[in-house]
Amino acid sequence: MTSVSVKDLRLSFGQVTVLDQLNLDIQEGEFLVLLGSSGCGKSTLLNCIAGLLDITDGQIFINGRNVTWDEPKDRGIGMVFQSYALYPQMTVEKNLSFGLKVAKLPQAEIDKRVKRAAEILQIGPLLKRKPSELSGGQRQRVAIGRALVRDVDVFLFDEPLSNLDAKLRSELRVEIKRLHQSLKNTMIYVTHDQIEALTLADRIAIMKGGVIQQLADPNTIYNAPKNMFVAGFIGSPSMNFLKGEIAAAVDGKPVFVAEGVTFSLDGYRTGEPLLPGRRVVLGVRPEHVKVDEPGVAAAERHEAVVDIEEPMGADNLLWLKNAGHTMAVRTAGSRRFSPGTKVRLSFDMSLASLFDAATEERI
Amino acid sequence: MSSNARAGRPSRLTRNLSAKIASVPMMLTAVVIFLGGTVWTVVYSFTSSKLLPRLKFVGLDQYERLWSTPRWLVSIENLAIYGIFSLVFSLVIGFVLAALMDQKIRFENTFRTIFLYPFALSFIVTGLVWQWLLNPEHGIQSAVRAMGWAGFDFDPLYNSSIVIYGILIAALWQGTGLVMCLMLAGLRGIDEDIWKASRVDGIPMWKTYLFVVIPMMRPVFVTTLVIIASGIVRVYDLVVAQTSGGPGIASEVPAKYVYDYMFQAQNLGQGFAASTMMLITVAIIIVPWAYLEFGGGRKRV
Amino acid sequence: MSDRGHLKKTNLAATAPASITTAGPMTGLADGPRGAKPRRMLSTRTVIVYGTLFVAAAYYLLPLYVMIVTSLKGMPEIRLGNIFAPPLEVTFEPWVKAWSSACTGLNCDGLSRGFWNSVLITVPSTVVSIAIASVNGYALSNWRFKGADAFFTILVVGAFIPYQVMIYPIVIILREIGLYGSLYGLIIVHTIFGMPILTLLFRNYFAGLPEELFKAARVDGAGFWGIYFKIMVPMSLPIFVVAMILQVTGIWNDFLMGVVFTRPEYYPMTVQLNNIVNSVQGVKEYNVNMAATILTGAVPLLVYFVSGRLFVRGIAAGAVKG
Numbered sequence: 012m013t014s015v016s017v018k019d020l021r022l023s024f025g026q027v028t029v030l031d032q033l034n035l036d037i038q039e040g041e042f043l044v045l046l047g048s049s050g051c052g053k054s055t056l057l058n059c060i061a062g063l064l065d066i067t068d069g070q071i072f073i074n075g076r077n078v079t080w081d082e083p084k085d086r087g088i089g090m091v092f093q094s095y096a097l098y099p100q101m102t103v104e105k106n107l108s109f110g111l112k113v114a115k116l117p118q119a120e121i122d123k124r125v126k127r128a129a130e131i132l133q134i135g136p137l138l139k140r141k142p143s144e145l146s147g148g149q150r151q152r153v154a155i156g157r158a159l160v161r162d163v164d165v166f167l168f169d170e171p172l173s174n175l176d177a178k179l180r181s182e183l184r185v186e187i188k189r190l191h192q193s194l195k196n197t198m199i200y201v202t203h204d205q206i207e208a209l210t211l212a213d214r215i216a217i218m219k220g221g222v223i224q225q226l227a228d229p230n231t232i233y234n235a236p237k238n239m240f241v242a243g244f245i246g247s248p249s250m251n252f253l254k255g256e257i258a259a260a261v262d263g264k265p266v267f268v269a270e271g272v273t274f275s276l277d278g279y280r281t282g283e284p285l286l287p288g289r290r291v292v293l294g295v296r297p298e299h300v301k302v303d304e305p306g307v308a309a310a311e312r313h314e315a316v317v318d319i320e321e322p323m324g325a326d327n328l329l330w331l332k333n334a335g336h337t338m339a340v341r342t343a344g345s346r347r348f349s350p351g352t353k354v355r356l357s358f359d360m361s362l363a364s365l366f367d368a369a370t371e372e373r374i
Numbered sequence: 375m376s377s378n379a380r381a382g383r384p385s386r387l388t389r390n391l392s393a394k395i396a397s398v399p400m401m402l403t404a405v406v407i408f409l410g411g412t413v414w415t416v417v418y419s420f421t422s423s424k425l426l427p428r429l430k431f432v433g434l435d436q437y438e439r440l441w442s443t444p445r446w447l448v449s450i451e452n453l454a455i456y457g458i459f460s461l462v463f464s465l466v467i468g469f470v471l472a473a474l475m476d477q478k479i480r481f482e483n484t485f486r487t488i489f490l491y492p493f494a495l496s497f498i499v500t501g502l503v504w505q506w507l508l509n510p511e512h513g514i515q516s517a518v519r520a521m522g523w524a525g526f527d528f529d530p531l532y533n534s535s536i537v538i539y540g541i542l543i544a545a546l547w548q549g550t551g552l553v554m555c556l557m558l559a560g561l562r563g564i565d566e567d568i569w570k571a572s573r574v575d576g577i578p579m580w581k582t583y584l585f586v587v588i589p590m591m592r593p594v595f596v597t598t599l600v601i602i603a604s605g606i607v608r609v610y611d612l613v614v615a616q617t618s619g620g621p622g623i624a625s626e627v628p629a630k631y632v633y634d635y636m637f638q639a640q641n642l643g644q645g646f647a648a649s650t651m652m653l654i655t656v657a658i659i660i661v662p663w664a665y666l667e668f669g670g671g672r673k674r675v
Numbered sequence: 676m677s678d679r680g681h682l683k684k685t686n687l688a689a690t691a692p693a694s695i696t697t698a699g700p701m702t703g704l705a706d707g708p709r710g711a712k713p714r715r716m717l718s719t720r721t722v723i724v725y726g727t728l729f730v731a732a733a734y735y736l737l738p739l740y741v742m743i744v745t746s747l748k749g750m751p752e753i754r755l756g757n758i759f760a761p762p763l764e765v766t767f768e769p770w771v772k773a774w775s776s777a778c779t780g781l782n783c784d785g786l787s788r789g790f791w792n793s794v795l796i797t798v799p800s801t802v803v804s805i806a807i808a809s810v811n812g813y814a815l816s817n818w819r820f821k822g823a824d825a826f827f828t829i830l831v832v833g834a835f836i837p838y839q840v841m842i843y844p845i846v847i848i849l850r851e852i853g854l855y856g857s858l859y860g861l862i863i864v865h866t867i868f869g870m871p872i873l874t875l876l877f878r879n880y881f882a883g884l885p886e887e888l889f890k891a892a893r894v895d896g897a898g899f900w901g902i903y904f905k906i907m908v909p910m911s912l913p914i915f916v917v918a919m920i921l922q923v924t925g926i927w928n929d930f931l932m933g934v935v936f937t938r939p940e941y942y943p944m945t946v947q948l949n950n951i952v953n954s955v956q957g958v959k960e961y962n963v964n965m966a967a968t969i970l971t972g973a974v975p976l977l978v979y980f981v982s983g984r985l986f987v988r989g990i991a992a993g994a995v996k997g
Contacts, residue, residue, distance in 0.1 A: 058890075061890070061894060062893075063890050063893060063894075082893075082896075083890075083893045083894045083896075084893070084894060084895065084896030088894065089894070090890070090891065090894045092887035092890065092891060093887065094885050094887050094888075095887075096885060096887035096888045096890065096891040097888075097891075098888065098891075098892070098905075098906055098910075099910055100909040100910060109892075109895050109897075109905070110894070110895030110896050110897075113895055113896040113897050113901060114896050154891075157891070157895070161895075169887075390818050390820045390899075392818075392898065392899030392900065393814040393818035393820055393823075393899055394820055396810045396811075396813075396814050396899065397810075397811060397814045397815075397820075397823065397826070399807050399811070399866075399870075400807070400811040400814075400826055400827075400830065400870065400874065401826050403830065403833075403867050403870050404826040404827075404829040404830045404833065405826070405829065406848075407833075407841055407844070407845060407848075407867055408829050408830065408832075408833030408836065408841065409829055409833075410844065411840070411841035411843075411844035411845060412833075412836055412840050412841060414843075414844045415840050415841070415843060415844060416840075418843075427843070427847070470727075471728075471731060474724050474727055474728050475728075477720075477724050479724060479725070479728070485728055485732060486987075487980070487983075488732045488735050488736060489731065489732070489735055490979075490986075490987070491735070491739075491976065491979055491980075492735060492738075494924055494972075494975040494976055494978065494979035494986070495928070495972045495975060495976065496927070496928030496929075496930065496945050496971070496972070496975070497928070497930065498928075498930050498945045498948055498949050498971070499928075499945075499948070499968050499971055499972040502948070502949070502952050502964065502968045503738045503741070503742055503965075503968060504738065505952075506741070506742075506745065506758075506961060506964065506965060507737075507738060507741060507758070509961075512753060512754070512758055512961065513758055514758065516757075516758070517757050517758050517759055520757055547734070547735065547738065551735070555987055604835050607837055608837050608838065608839075610930075610931060611930040611931065611945075614930070614949065615930075615949050615952075615953070618953060629837065629839055632839040633839065633931070633934075633935075636839075636842070636843055637934075637935065642843070645839075645843070646843070648839075649837065649839040649840045650840070652837045652839055652840065653836060653837060653840050656835055656836065656837060660832075660835050664832075
């Protein structure tokens with residue numbers, strides 16, 4: 012069943028339209044991540060769903076109820092903010108119970124819910140403290156707790172981990188995932204961090220310029236990006252792009268030709284016919300480039316020179332130079348290359364992506 | 375899923391209703407008093423109102439009479455002298471004091487307290503203290519003469535040609551502390567690295583102040599200037615307390631002219647015309663500033 | 676005179692003298708300056724800096740000193756003596772007279788009446804003006820509605836309009852609603868003229884609070900007043916104190932509004948002080964005048980000395996009020 016549904020949403024401030032014709036359906040119990048760089052409209056969309064921004068046109072449904080004109084408190088949502096947004100003058104306990112008191116719930120019920128949230132998040136010992144006496148990680152737990160006590164079906168997270176340092180971030184990331192697995196609530200999670208998106212999401216919506224570029228599960232997003240933006244945005248270092256065109260090999264099969272080197276497209280799966288002469292961009296992720304792979308036809312080898320080597324422990328990242336452009340390659344950490352070494356490259360076409368040079372859409 | 379499950383959209387008027395109700399005093403003040411009151415006064419400055427305001431228009435009569443009244447001309451002249459000197463001196467003294475305070479001195483808080491306390495006092499208190507200090511029979515003049523300098527003359531409050539400077543001294547005593555504070559805040563806002571860089575480059579300190587720091591503090595100077603200037607136009611209590619406009623009419627100022635004509639001479643039309651002139655003076659100061667700050671000036675770095 | 680840095684460096688040098696003394700005569704690169712750079716105790720720069728500061732401080736303190744010594748002298752001593760000389764014979768009679776029996780020309784019950792009038796004016800005016808302005812600032816920063824900014828712009832521009840331009844229309848309005856000459860009328864006037872700067876102060880402060888707090892409170896279901904009283908006010912006590920300092924000193928020191936909008940029996944202290952000192956009748960009693968002047972300045976001075984840095988913050992914000 013659909014849990015949250017956004018239909019033809021439009022939001023404009025005066026002359027400026029921020030979101031236009033936006034549609035999004037989120038299934039019950041789904042963990043959806045809105046991913047994009049700052050200013051792409053992801054937080055704006057979340058604020059619209061929360062009711063913190065009045066939309067210009069369109070509709071928003073939560074659990075089958077039209078909440079387009081409802082106040083945030085009536086939408087059945089809980090929200091966690093980047094800056095935690097804990098009320099500084101209240102203790103943790105009061106922070107958790109404030110919304111319930113406003114809603115005039117009986118005290119026994121309030122106590123029960125606060126106790127349960129404190130148990131789930133292991134913040135019981137902190138209940139009497141003020142937010143200023145908590146560490147960043149503890150504050151964010153309390154902020155999650157505040158959403159938890161509301162006993163709602165939909166959780167909204169607005170970059171909840173961005174203010175934390177790297178170690179805490181990965182810890183809380185795991186905890187949020189565990190929370191989702193045990194509560195099975197619908198969660199909408201805004202972030203600019205692709206690792207968070209890939210690790211947490213059931214589905215990721217990648218946004219740019221107020222438009223959802225691709226909405227799919229992490230695996231599809233990573234391996235079959237819909238366009239060059241998504242391909243370049245996800246993955247670090249970014250996907251390598253090679254400009255070239257489709258040609259016909261002697262046997263009639265299509266091949267990719269760039270700077271005089273020919274690559275067989277045998278492994279590439281697509282529904283479209285690959286017509287010779289079409290200008291395309293080949294995208295290959297750094298880990299899908301093979302270095303000095305034995306048994307590859309000489310014609311399909313791309314020559315390059317090692318420019319910089321970045322050993323990263325498990326991996327070894329090479330920056331290669333070839334005819335003026337740079338290419339990133341990930342190899343096993345055990346293979347070492349000194350700068351200036353000449354290497355031969357080949358690509359795993361079954362994992363590569365082809366984009367139309369003009370539309371930048373995947374072929 | 376019905377698209378219209380909930381009752382009607384909240385209307386434009388009732389959205390944020392509490393906020394609107396809570397803002398009623400502000401709206402009334404802004405529209406009725408600030409806007410309405412100003413327009414009202416300007417409109418009635420073109421009437422022949424005497425004891426009571428009445429809408430009998432006489433064109434620019436009140437302004438012609440105003441500009442041919444010696445007392446108004448003296449007031450304007452005084453305001454000009456007082457204004458220019460008080461601007462220059464408070465900026466210079468305020469900046470110099472601030473620069474001295476910025477030399478990592480000891481007792482900074484004590485000095486700041488001393489320089490600023492007069493600002494906590496009213497103009498009435500300020501005027502009366504300086505009236506006493508400048509009293510020729512018992513004040514500074516007599517003290518200096520008693521020390522043996524018999525020919526020492528310093529009686530600004532009893533000498534029509536220099537009385538405005540007597541008021542200026544009191545005003546500077548009261549107000550420079552504030553300028554110092556604003557300037558000091560500006561100086562503290564300047565990147566420490568600027569000082570390090572100029573020290574490494576071997577630029578003398580006074581040159582750094584003159585050619586690097588002061589240009590960087592342009593916004594602070596402009597704000598301070600506007601603050602001082604709009605205070606100058608309003609100067610009233612100080613004159614009332616220190617000289618009551620005397621000797622004769624030698625220390626009259628426009629704000630006092632307005633008050634006297636409105637509430638004592640029962641000549642409202644003159645009061646309105648004079649206050650409209652004050653409004654114009656302020657506009658001449660404020661409009662270019664507002665334009666620079668919020669208008670075309672945005673492009674500057 | 677030297678700064679702390681100098682003292683610190685001397686100490687450091689003193690802790691490690693052994694290496695210097697045992698090194699013996701040296702030649703070549705090892706020779707030359709070593710250790711802390713010697714500093715003259717009285718460089719020309721220090722003399723100029725502190726010299727100027729002390730002269731300036733004397734200029735600022737002189738009037739306060741003269742006020743105090745004059746108020747403690749008897750009239751004969753004032754007539755004969757030097758204005759700067761300390762009192763030969765200290766008397767508190769001028770203070771008593773200034774407080775309880777100095778004449779204003781109308782009556783002779785001293786400044787005490789003006790003091791209590793000022794209290795009656797300042798306390799409610801401060802409370803009302805801050806209450807209204809803080810709600811304004813809150814509405815403007817968190818509940819922006821259409822047209823709100825226009826009202827605010829008029830208000831801020833209005834802060835620069837000379838009071839003289841708006842006084843008479845206010846007189847008429849107050850007369851129409853029957854409050855002209857009363858304390859209530861004056862409270863309204865102070866609320867009106869304090870509104871621009873206070874609204875600006877509160878608006879900027881509230882706008883500086885994290886917006887997410889406001890959003891969180893809305894998700895929690897709190898409304899306009901709930902968020903104001905439960906979230907905003909408890910978080911903003913410092914700015915309320917700043918506003919209070921600003922209003923107490925400003926209203927206490929006011930003269931023009933007191934003269935225009937009240938009847939003589941409600942005249943605030945400043946007006947009464949001026950009437951006492953500048954009264955043309957009788958012999959001038961300079962000692963009583965100075966005692967009265969100090970008494971009138973005492974409240975804002977007290978606020979100033981107690982509040983310290985907050986006062987600086989308040990006037991920096993309130994400077995526009997002039």
